[in-house]
Amino acid sequence: MNQHIDELLRDKMKGASIDELMESYDEEAIWQQINKKNRPLLKAKNLYGMQYWRYAAILILGLLLGFYFDKNKETEVLTEQRISTGKAHMDTVFINTPMPKITPMTSSFPAKKTNQIRVIKSMHKESGDNNEMPLVQETRTEIRQEEKAIVLAVKKEIRVVYFEDIQMEDKALATISEKKSRRKLLQVNMPQSKEATSQELPLRSFVYALNQ
Amino acid sequence: MNIPLNPKTPEYKLAQECRAGNQAAQHNLYQLYAKQLMVLCLRYVSNEEDAKEILTDTFVTAFRNFSKFDYKGEGSVQAWLKRIAVNQCLMHLRKNKLRFEEIKDKHEGQVNNNENVLEQMSAKEIMQLIHNLPPGYRTVFNLYVFEEMPHKDIAALLQISESTSKSQLYKARQLLQKQLIQQKKEIL
Numbered sequence: 001m002n003q004h005i006d007e008l009l010r011d012k013m014k015g016a017s018i019d020e021l022m023e024s025y026d027e028e029a030i031w032q033q034i035n036k037k038n039r040p041l042l043k044a045k046n047l048y049g050m051q052y053w054r055y056a057a058i059l060i061l062g063l064l065l066g067f068y069f070d071k072n073k074e075t076e077v078l079t080e081q082r083i084s085t086g087k088a089h090m091d092t093v094f095i096n097t098p099m100p101k102i103t104p105m106t107s108s109f110p111a112k113k114t115n116q117i118r119v120i121k122s123m124h125k126e127s128g129d130n131n132e133m134p135l136v137q138e139t140r141t142e143i144r145q146e147e148k149a150i151v152l153a154v155k156k157e158i159r160v161v162y163f164e165d166i167q168m169e170d171k172a173l174a175t176i177s178e179k180k181s182r183r184k185l186l187q188v189n190m191p192q193s194k195e196a197t198s199q200e201l202p203l204r205s206f207v208y209a210l211n212q
Numbered sequence: 213m214n215i216p217l218n219p220k221t222p223e224y225k226l227a228q229e230c231r232a233g234n235q236a237a238q239h240n241l242y243q244l245y246a247k248q249l250m251v252l253c254l255r256y257v258s259n260e261e262d263a264k265e266i267l268t269d270t271f272v273t274a275f276r277n278f279s280k281f282d283y284k285g286e287g288s289v290q291a292w293l294k295r296i297a298v299n300q301c302l303m304h305l306r307k308n309k310l311r312f313e314e315i316k317d318k319h320e321g322q323v324n325n326n327e328n329v330l331e332q333m334s335a336k337e338i339m340q341l342i343h344n345l346p347p348g349y350r351t352v353f354n355l356y357v358f359e360e361m362p363h364k365d366i367a368a369l370l371q372i373s374e375s376t377s378k379s380q381l382y383k384a385r386q387l388l389q390k391q392l393i394q395q396k397k398e399i400l
Contacts, residue, residue, distance in 0.1 A: 002385065006357045008330055009338060013255070013358065016335030018247040021254055030264055031242055035235075037272045 227289050231278040238275055245290060246271075249297045255354050256301035258343040266304055270297040298359060302351070302369070310347050329396045341391050349384035356381050 018025050226244075229237030249270060253263040273296050274281075281292055302310075330338070342350060351370065355361045356377075361369070363377045370377070 005330065009357055012330075012333070012335050012338050013251065016251055016339070018250050020334070020336055021251060021339055022260055024260070025247075025250065027243070027246055030246065030268055031239065033264075033268045034242065034271045034275075037268060038275050 221286060223286060223289050224283055227281065227283050242271055245293050249293060252294060252297050253301055254339065255342055255358060256351065257304060262304060266300045270300045273300065305347060305351060310351065329392050341388055344391060345384050345387055349380050349387065352377055352380035353384035
């Protein structure tokens with residue numbers, strides 16, 4: 001009975017036309033839609049098993065990362081400079097190069113780059129030319145200008161601070177994360193005060209010894 | 213006994229052209245089977261727009277997977293396209309959370325459908341009767357009656373038990389009978 005009805009239903013539906021069942025059947029519009037969907041998105045050409053566009057994506061990602069980290073480094077350097085100068089007083093001169101202290105008692109300045117001048121001079125003498133070479137003249141003017149600046153600073157009673165001497169250096173540099181972390185590492189490596197021997201790992205002890 | 217494939221049949225040639233990516237051949241294939249596949253989609257999905265979308269997806273899937281198609285003789289392209297269309301319909305129904313209620317009462321037996329009424333009905337009216345069934349009943353009914361699939365296959369395809377498939381079909385038949393009786397009353 002059911003089988004007969006099933007067959008009847010199948011026959012009825014087989015003979016059904018789409019126009020009878022649907023009010024709006026636009027065959028061409030559906031074909032356009034199929035074409036649109038069937039269009040290949042990207043030509044999947046491969047190079048060593050990977051598509052070209054993936055290589056391009058990795059390259060762009062690498063460039064962006066490189067740019068990002070490079071930019072960060074630059075800003076870090078700028079921040080370092082800004083911090084060290086920003087903390088200085090108006091009448092303070094910072095000199096990065098370690099130099100002996102200048103006091104009114106010992107007002108002589110050690111001649112800088114004397115060895116260099118001597119070498120150039122001796123070369124000059126050997127060549128038999130009495131006139132000074134331009135490099136010697138340039139070096140001399142540089143040294144004079146530096147000396148003048150320091151003398152001027154001393155005369156004007158401007159405080160000259162050397163990074164090596166002052167504790168402020170610590171404060172200024174403490175804000176820079178990289179150096180801060182390095183300092184922390186050194187502290188970690190130090191043996192505890194009441195310990196007979198360090199409990200640190202051999203490698204850390206070695207690093208500590210090197211830092212010492 | 214294997215029937216030798218006749219490479220001269222138009223269907224075989226069409227399949228070969230479609231496999232090669234010939235767009236004109238694909239258009240021919242579409243024109244040949246679009247209407248009957250649309251009727252199939254409409255049996256599963258009552259919404260016309262959804263049916264159009266399923267038909268689109270069916271042909272896109274077919275064109276993209278023609279390399280996997282194995283020609284087995286006359287009518288195999290049509291059967292393959294039908295299978296894809298049914299799968300697309302089921303995928304659509306699953307997306308819309310198709311559910312099958314477990315019915316524990318009697319789920320096998322004859323339902324006294326009124327044949328005379330059915331014979332008098334048009335395809336559109338029959339389609340309307342099918343659309344009035346709940347999606348679960350309708351799906352099993354379509355697979356069993358129109359795709360002529362056994363309950364075992366339906367159960368595997370829909371990931372339900374065989375008894376659930378049988379009960380869904382029985383309930384579908386019962387509902388259809390009710391609707392037919394109502395139709396008969398209206399005619400009289």
